[in-house]
Structures are given as C-alpha cells and as structure tokens.
Amino acid sequence: MTTQVLKVEKKINAEPARLFRAWLKVEDFSRWFLSGELIGIESVQIDPRPGGRFQINMLLDGKIFPHEGEYIAIEEPTKLVFTWRSHATGGRDTLVTVTFTALPAVTDTSSAETSNKTQTLVTLTHERLANDIEIKMHTHGWESILEGLDQWHSRKE
Template sequence: MASKPSLVLKRRLKAAPEKVYEAWTKPEQMTHWWGAADTSKPPIAETDLRVGGRFRVQFWAKNEHHSVSGVYREVVPNRKLAFSWAWQSTPERESLVTIELNPVTEGTMLTLTHEQFYDEKARDDHGRGWNMSLDRLEAFLG
C-alpha cells in the first residue's frame, strides 16, 4: 500500500510559545486568525482542551459554509498539540495534525505537520489553506 501524502510547514513567529499556544487553543483567539484569506470571522470555535476532547471550527469562505472538527490526541501545554482532522463534508477522510512549538530567539518556531491525506490534491489544498491561516496567525500575534 502506498503511503498517504503529508505536508510539513515551518513558521518563525515573533511571540513566545505561550502566546502561540493560546492562539491555537482559546476559541476567542482562534476566531481572529483561523481560515484562509477570504474567510470571514469564524462564527464558531469550540475546544475541549484535553486528550480525548474535541475541537470544532465553522467558517464561511467563497460563500460556502465549512466545518472542521477533531479529537485531541496529545496536549503538552506551550509545546505540542496533536489532533485528528475531518471536514463535516468528508468525515471519512480523517487526517492528523501535529503542532510543535519550540522557543527560539525573539519568538517561536512553529512546525505544523499534517499527515494521512486522502490524496495529493487534498494535501495541496490544505497546504494553501494552512499557509493563509499561518499568515493570519502571524499578523494576529504581531
């Protein structure tokens, strides 16, 4: 069986790991940066931040409603998050996201690994979306 596509993105952020972690885990902060450039402010962001807890984000892009959710598999405050990832429209295509936060001079090196994509198109689409979201996260964190 062929391996499923994956992607790894790295971003140096000018914020401490604690601030970056909060932006990923606090719904009131997630709504400021989550989504692509053409995304309106997400009307719903929910987290139950514990191993086995769920998260959900709903937003509108290109006049369409999108909802993604998953289950936290690993929670290491200010260092690491790992969670399943599935769109409401294609729940059978579950993938896995891991966020690693490493302190560096004047900020944080964020490494986002998204693996087990259904196909290369899904990987490429998510790569574009994640890069737009990370741009928004960087702007949000200042």
C-alpha cells in the first residue's frame, strides 16, 4: 500500500523552547490543542520520554474519540517524533514529526517602542496516511492545532 504524507507549517512569534515544551506539559497542552474548534478535549495523559505514551481524548457531540501514540524521539527544543493512532487513521499507527526552527528575529514597530521578536517555524509532517480523505481530515486538524498554539502563546505574552 502506498502511503501519503502531509506537511503543515506556521511561523509563531515565540522561542522554540517555549513552543516545544507546550507539546509536553499537560496543563499547557490542554489549553491550546484544538482551541476554537467544535471539538474539545475531555482528557490528556502524557508521559514525555522516548517510549512514553500519550492519550488525548477528544470530545465531539458528547462522544469521546481517543487519539494515542508513543514518543519515538524528544530532542528539546528542536524536534518531536511520535506515532499517532485514532479513528481517523483507521486504528493504524501513523508517524508525526514536529520541528521547531528558530528564525531571524523580526522587528516589531507596532508599539511606541521598537523591539525584536523571536520567531519559530513550526513544521509538522504526518506520514503513513492511507488516502486523500485521511490527508484532508488531518490537514484541517493540524492547521487548526497550530493556530491554537499560536493563539495560546499570544495570550500568555
């Protein structure tokens, strides 16, 4: 079977380490993952170490949809690799890699004081998806999730 790969990217005005840690701390993760969507978070469990597992129970229309996986690599603050399994992958393990690349600081002139803001390019690659439907569903989901991460960070500044 030929598998497909999706890739989404987002520039966020934040340090890579801050965004990286937001993926591994339950308190922060629960605040930004899926924010603003019709789907919510019922519960999150994270064991942030290579070989550690996670479970994210998403809530939609009163039904719980478990998403789970295992951390393959945790290279703070630049890279996370984990398996991803859910109803939307047909119960198969797929592979997600998230990288955090520091970009040159941008000058912010929107306020009275000019400042330089660190930017991070967050790149998420999701491999082993089976078909165009899985690509479409996950592209929308991951784009929303990265937008939630950006909004969460902006609120915390």
